Every structure is written in structure tokens, then in C-alpha cells.
Amino acid sequence: MKTFDELLNKKDESGNFILSELSYANYALEPLISERTLNFHYGKHLQAYISKVNELKKDFPADVTIEDLIKASGDNKALFNNASQVYNHYFYFEQFDLKGEHKPTGRIAKLIDERFGNFDAFKKELVDAGLKVFGSGWVYLSESSDGKLIMESFSGAGTPLDKKPLLTLDVWEHAYYLDTQNDRKKYIENFLEAVDWNIIEKRLNG
Numbered sequence: 001m002k003t004f005d006e007l008l009n010k011k012d013e014s015g016n017f018i019l020s021e022l023s024y025a026n027y028a029l030e031p032l033i034s035e036r037t038l039n040f041h042y043g044k045h046l047q048a049y050i051s052k053v054n055e056l057k058k059d060f061p062a063d064v065t066i067e068d069l070i071k072a073s074g075d076n077k078a079l080f081n082n083a084s085q086v087y088n089h090y091f092y093f094e095q096f097d098l099k100g101e102h103k104p105t106g107r108i109a110k111l112i113d114e115r116f117g118n119f120d121a122f123k124k125e126l127v128d129a130g131l132k133v134f135g136s137g138w139v140y141l142s143e144s145s146d147g148k149l150i151m152e153s154f155s156g157a158g159t160p161l162d163k164k165p166l167l168t169l170d171v172w173e174h175a176y177y178l179d180t181q182n183d184r185k186k187y188i189e190n191f192l193e194a195v196d197w198n199i200i201e202k203r204l205n206g
């Protein structure tokens with residue numbers, strides 16, 4: 001099992017980032033997220049962001065990481081957007097397992113209850129936040145440095161590297177249009193059924 005950093009920063013001999021193999025089959029999230037969506041979303045969209053980062057990272061040292069590029073992008077908005085999208089997509093795809101635990105347990109359950117009241121209230125807040133993003137973007141659940149959960153939205157790209165990211169919801173249309181078309185709410189409900197909270201708990205404790 002590769003670590004998240006290894007997946008995120010996989011490179012060829014010439015120092016270019018290359019798409020890591022998905023850690024499950026493209027059909028493994030059926031029927032919640034279709035094989036067709038995975039083929040395009042992982043195989044085409046994520047690949048395109050990686051290719052763009054390779055074009056834009058020429059002035060950086062060969063051992064640069066995606067996190068370095070996000071942090072050092074400065075005024076280079078294209079570099080920020082594409083590096084952030086690479087991070088977000090790996091982070092998104094590595095949180096699903098239909099055979100996993102579909103409700104929080106352990107420390108994450110306690111933090112969810114503290115911050116949101118209970119898991120149902122959390123789910124409602126995530127659905128609302130996802131519906132509220134105008135156009136394309138992300139909703140992240142993270143742990144702040146003082147140990148509290150934060151839910152925040154990003155328009156377009158954006159990655160909360162100032163916190164410990166725990167879970168992310170992609171609300172770009174390409175994440176769901178093949179499966180639920182204009183019904184973003186149904187997609188978010190399906191998403192919530194596919195998340196493996198054992199993975200979120202590991203991220204929290206990692």
C-alpha cells in the first residue's frame with residue numbers, strides 16, 4: 001500500500017509527475033460513482049491537471065513536490081490551480097471504499113459530534129455547503145491546529161494546507177454529470193455512502 005505522498009508525487013526518470021494507479025478498480029464504486037465517471041474523472045481530468053503542472057514547474061528543482069508547488073505558486077495562478085487540483089483529486093479518490101465503514105467511529109466520531117451535534121447534522125451541513133458552491137469547487141473538512149473541525153469551501157481550486165485535511169467533496173460538474181446530471185444533491189448523497197470513515201480516522205490520527 002502506497003502512502004498518500006507517494007501517490008501524489010509519483011514521477012518518471014525525467015522528474016515529471018505521472019498519474020499513479022488508482023488503488024481500486026474503476027468499477028469498484030458502482031453504482032454510487034460509475035466506472036464511466038472514474039474513467040473520465042481519474043483517467044482524463046486528473047491526468048490533464050498533472051500534464052499542466054509538468055509544463056508549469058520548469059523553474060522548480062527536480063525533487064519539488066505538489067505541496068511545495070501549491071505553497072510556492074505565488075502570483076502564478078495557473079500553477080496554483082493545477083497543483084491544487086492534483087492534490088485535491090488524489091485526496092478525493094483515496095477516501096472511498098464501499099466495503100469500508102460508512103459512519104464515523106473513534107476520534108473522528110467524537111469530533112463530528114462536538115462540532116456538528118451528530119453525524120446526520122454533519123451530513124446535512126456538507127450537502128448544504130456543496131449545494132452552495134456557485135459553479136465549480138470543493139468542500140473540505142479539516143482539523144485546525146487547535147484540534148477543531150472546520151468545514152470550508154473553495155471556488156475552483158484550493159487546498160487547506162494550513163490545516164490537516166480530512167475529507168474533500170468535489171462539486172465540479174465533471175465529478176457527477178455522467179451519473180446524476182444536474183442533480184448535485186443526489187451526487188453528494190451517493191458520495192457520503194461511498195466514503196470510508198476508517199480512512200478519515202487514519203488521516204486524523206496520521
Ligand code: MN
Nearest residue numbers: 045170172175
Ligand atoms: Mn474533479
